Amino acid sequence: MGTAAVITLLRPGALSVLPPLSLYIHLPWCLRKCPYCDFNSHEWAPKTPAASAPQGGASALGRPGGGLLASKTPASPAIGHVPIVPANTREGLPEARYIDALMADLESALPQIWGRRVHTIFIGGGTPSLFSPASIDLLLAGVRARLPLEPDCEITLEANPGTFEKDRFKGFRQAGVNRLSIGVQSFDDAKLKVLGRVHSSDQAKAAIDEARSAFDTFNIDLMYALPGQTLAELDADVKQALAFEPPHLSLYHLTLEPNTRFATQPPKGLPDDDTAFDMLDHLIAANEAAGLHRYEVSAFARKGHQCLHNLNYWQFGDYLGIGAGAHSKISLPDRLLRQVRWREPQAYMDKALQGQACSNEHDIALSARPFEFMLNALRLKSGFEFSRFTERTGLTLAAIQKPLAEAEAKGLLARDLQRAWPTARGFDFLSDLQELFLA
CATH class of the missing domain: 3.30.750.200 (Transcription Regulator spoIIAA)
Structure with a gap:
């Protein structure tokens, strides 16, 4: 591995594996x-x-x-x-x-x-x-x-x-x-x-x-x-x-x-x-x-x-969205990229044929990654593996330990050594559970 690659992987939020x-x-x-x-x-x-x-x-x-x-x-x-x-x-x-x-x-x-x-x-x-x-x-x-x-x-x-x-x-x-x-x-x-x-x-x-x-x-x-x-x-x-x-x-x-x-x-x-x-x-x-x-x-x-x-959406995988108003989330080794295409169909066709299909794009801030991950993962009855959180966000579990403990104390979430998942009450009050992970 070259020096540049090593430096990239040492940066906070760097990804070592790209998702599906x-x-x-x-x-x-x-x-x-x-x-x-x-x-x-x-x-x-x-x-x-x-x-x-x-x-x-x-x-x-x-x-x-x-x-x-x-x-x-x-x-x-x-x-x-x-x-x-x-x-x-x-x-x-x-x-x-x-x-x-x-x-x-x-x-x-x-x-x-x-x-x-x-x-x-x-x-x-x-x-x-x-x-x-x-x-x-x-x-x-x-x-x-x-x-x-x-x-x-x-x-x-x-x-x-x-x-x-x-x-x-x-x-x-x-x-x-x-x-x-x-x-x-x-x-x-x-x-x-x-x-x-x-x-x-x-x-x-x-x-x-x-x-x-x-x-x-x-x-x-x-x-x-x-x-x-x-x-x-x-x-x-x-x-x-x-x-x-x-x-x-x-x-x-x-x-x-x-x-x-x-x-x-x-x-x-x-x-x-x-x-x-x-x-x-x-x-x-x-x-x-x-x-x-x-x-x-x-x-x-x-x-x-x-x-x-x-x-794949709910597990914070990657998706390329093409077409009028489509959204994308693309993982690169050193950043997570979000894109939006032009919404109006005629404008989209004109811009796309000129090689300018995106109306805007931005990186997902490190501080926003925990909430974005949890917003999706908590929709699944099986929840998520802690290793997947680290793999998909580039962050350690320390980034969500406090809200995890709070959610567990409120009876909205359960966990073991490998994973966490919403309880039946957490499923019923999913928005309340997700909001605990807002930065």
């Missing part, structure tokens, strides 16, 4: 912006009515979605025979130019991740399945040409139910996607209307049936504590979801996020906190009885079907 690397790809367009959505999504209105426009896409609340791929990523076949969104409904959606921008963005980022293999890919939005299977095939072929992927790389596409052509999901599977995350949110048509969703309960069921036939693993997103929702209505929703025997289920409490329509025009009839807690307890019990175990605050999975992509 994931790739996040953001496709920003959707048919309608949901009133609770605070993602970087942009409405795109086709000339034909929304009800007749094939769709799929953004899972309601988040990047969680589930499952572990069951087979190796297939070679990228020609899929011109697969039905795609009719040209008249896709008119104006700049798929080709956006993919060109994504490839330019990726090429500009390569020096920061040179030689590293990608463990997982997540295509989120927006509504990624507004893009045709042929476009997703082109996108993934471009990624493979520029990045080395692990042989069993998990590749997820978010999809919303809707009137899609039969075999559309099979087209995405042939393009190389091996896990689907379906944003159902509810099987109650009245609740779907309140949430601003553009699909019906019947369309949701049809989409899940299609996913089951095309994929070895998939996730269903559901929301609870909806306006006017009763425990009986929630029970009907979760029973319907579990009837499909999903490998993974993500359950999200409806929250009123800033800069959303619900924040300025709150819906009526939201359940109170006690009712919401009762709903969560019911969901946990129903999932456990069905063989789906809670491994993260909002995620339940059968054995072997945890979401590898989101696990």
Whole structure:
């Protein structure tokens, strides 16, 4: 080892091992912006009515979605025979130019991740399945040409139910996607209307049936504590979801996020906190009885079907984010780098094609690393290994000993000689637990 390398490793916060690397790809367009959505999504209105426009896409609340791929990523076949969104409904959606921008963005980022293999890919939005299977095939072929992927790389596409052509999901599977995350949110048509969703309960069921036939693993997103929702209505929703025997289920409490329509025009009839807690307890019990175990605050999975992509987030792994508004966290031997891409799709395409996709970037300060690590790690029921904290932050355990002791004293956290994990109370009051680690 050269002198410069030795000096680098002796610096406070230097990393001796780089974490696993994931790739996040953001496709920003959707048919309608949901009133609770605070993602970087942009409405795109086709000339034909929304009800007749094939769709799929953004899972309601988040990047969680589930499952572990069951087979190796297939070679990228020609899929011109697969039905795609009719040209008249896709008119104006700049798929080709956006993919060109994504490839330019990726090429500009390569020096920061040179030689590293990608463990997982997540295509989120927006509504990624507004893009045709042929476009997703082109996108993934471009990624493979520029990045080395692990042989069993998990590749997820978010999809919303809707009137899609039969075999559309099979087209995405042939393009190389091996896990689907379906944003159902509810099987109650009245609740779907309140949430601003553009699909019906019947369309949701049809989409899940299609996913089951095309994929070895998939996730269903559901929301609870909806306006006017009763425990009986929630029970009907979760029973319907579990009837499909999903490998993974993500359950999200409806929250009123800033800069959303619900924040300025709150819906009526939201359940109170006690009712919401009762709903969560019911969901946990129903999932456990069905063989789906809670491994993260909002995620339940059968054995072997945890979401590898989101696990990498929660374990403070690295991720390169490309696409409008995408975020990155990249570890370098002497620093941790955060980046954000331009948010507005047209501006992003223009800038990315000029080699300037990032709107800003900054290093994560040493003082901020403990909280950033704990913010993610405490979402996992299994918690974290102390050795991983040191490996991923470059800091010793002394940086978090005081808040660890305080959290343990409050009954929010338990630990042994190797690891720490949130207690049941810590899971229930996760924000309080996380705040103890603020610098």
